[in-house]
Amino acid sequence: MLKVAKIENKPEIFYSIQGEGKNLGKPSIFIRLSLCNLACIWCDTDYTWNWENTTFIHQNDQNPNYQKYSKKEYLIKLSNQSLIAEIEQYPSLQVVITGGEPLLQQKNLVSFISDLKEKNQNYHIEFETNGTIVPLAALDAQTDQYNVSVKLSNAQLAEKERIKPAALHFFAASKKAYFKFVIEKEQDLEEVFALQSTYQIPKERIYLMPEGRQRETLQKRQNWLIEICKKHLFNYTDRLHIHIYGDKRGI
Ligand code: SF4
Numbered sequence: 001m002l003k004v005a006k007i008e009n010k011p012e013i014f015y016s017i018q019g020e021g022k023n024l025g026k027p028s029i030f031i032r033l034s035l036c037n038l039a040c041i042w043c044d045t046d047y048t049w050n051w052e053n054t055t056f057i058h059q060n061d062q063n064p065n066y067q068k069y070s071k072k073e074y075l076i077k078l079s080n081q082s083l084i085a086e087i088e089q090y091p092s093l094q095v096v097i098t099g100g101e102p103l104l105q106q107k108n109l110v111s112f113i114s115d116l117k118e119k120n121q122n123y124h125i126e127f128e129t130n131g132t133i134v135p136l137a138a139l140d141a142q143t144d145q146y147n148v149s150v151k152l153s154n155a156q157l158a159e160k161e162r163i164k165p166a167a168l169h170f171f172a173a174s175k176k177a178y179f180k181f182v183i184e185k186e187q188d189l190e191e192v193f194a195l196q197s198t199y200q201i202p203k204e205r206i207y208l209m210p211e212g213r214q215r216e217t218l219q220k221r222q223n224w225l226i227e228i229c230k231k232h233l234f235n236y237t238d239r240l241h242i243h244i245y246g247d248k249r250g251i
Contacts (some may be wrong), residue, residue, distance in 0.1 A: 002083065002108050005032040005048050005100065006076045013083070015090040019241030021147050021207050022178045023126065028094040029087050034075040036100040038130055038162060040155035044213065047074045048100035057156075080115040093120060098128040106139045113142040131171055131179075132164040146177040152191045154184060154211075163195075172199040180237065183225055184211035193232075207237040215243055 005012040012032035017025055036049040039056040043049075046058050052068045060066040087095065095116070102109065116123055124144045127135075131148040148171045151162040171177040179201055181192045189208075196206060208229055210221035218239055229236040 001077045001079055002105055002112055003034040004076050004078050004083070005034045005045070006074050011076050011078055011083075011086065013086045015092065017240065018094070018096060018126075019239055020209060021180050021237050022145070022235075023094070024237060024240055026094050027092045028096045028126070029090050029092055030096045030098060031083065031087075033097065033099045033102045033105055035104050036130075037104055037132060038101065038151060038155070038157060040151055040157065042155070045100065080112045083112060084116055084119060087116065088119070093123045094126070095123055096126045096128060101130050101133070102127055103129050103133040103135060103139075106133070106136050110136065110138045110142065113139070117142065130162070132162065132167050134167045134170045140174075140176075143176060146171060146174065147180055148177050149180045149182070150195060152181065152188050154182075154188060165199075168195070168199045172201045175205075178205050178207060180207045180209055182211045183208050183221070183228075189228060192234075203233050204235070207235045209237045209239060212239070213242060218242060 012030075014030050016028065016030060018028045032045070032048065034048045036043075039046075039049065039058065041057065041059050043058065046060070047069045050056050050058050050068050051071050054068065056068075097109070113123075113125055116125075125142060126145040126147060127143060128147045128149065131150045135143065135146075150168070151157060153159070155162060171179070181188065183189060183192070192206070192208070195201065196203065208225055210218050210225050212218040212221060222236075222238065226236050228234070
């Protein structure tokens, strides 16, 4: 069984295009898993972890109308068979497993992916991870791509929570791993340079992406960030889904 995020009483599994990074524009099936081991202050999927009666801090806490989420309402457990039935409705073989932090459920993911690949070996499995957990060997063997989004100090978490050297060494060495950094300001770049140098992450596997949940914010930052990518030989990635759909869930 996997713990999946629930949206309007249905599991958050949807068919869209990959909006960011190396596979930008590819038609993909997204599965959003519940639970996270971090609590980024600006997280836009906090319905996967910011449960009632917890003391996690989130920027929405300042909004008097904001209520933390009920696990019962926002989390659903699904069997491998039910998940596979959802996936098989769609024509794509590109599967993006996101969260929350999907690798928290990696033991159950091993069995899910092997059941899925029994249906069709050509499923391409892509994980979106915060880069704090080393994948099990059995999971790594089934994985085609990791999109590693290491959290910078703008997440307002202690460095020891968001930077896990063993995991970063693993992903830096894995040719399947592409790093994606959300950039808002100059200081974010300094942190990227330091991480790239400490963990010797090949620049061709690093994507810089402007921070922003509105088209206008992205447009304001994109020219500045593109020049930085050109100068330092990083890849630039946009947030295509924001340009097309805005900040909507489940599409
Ligand atoms: S790691 Fe991702 S899902 Fe977890 S709190 Fe941070 S932004 Fe949200």
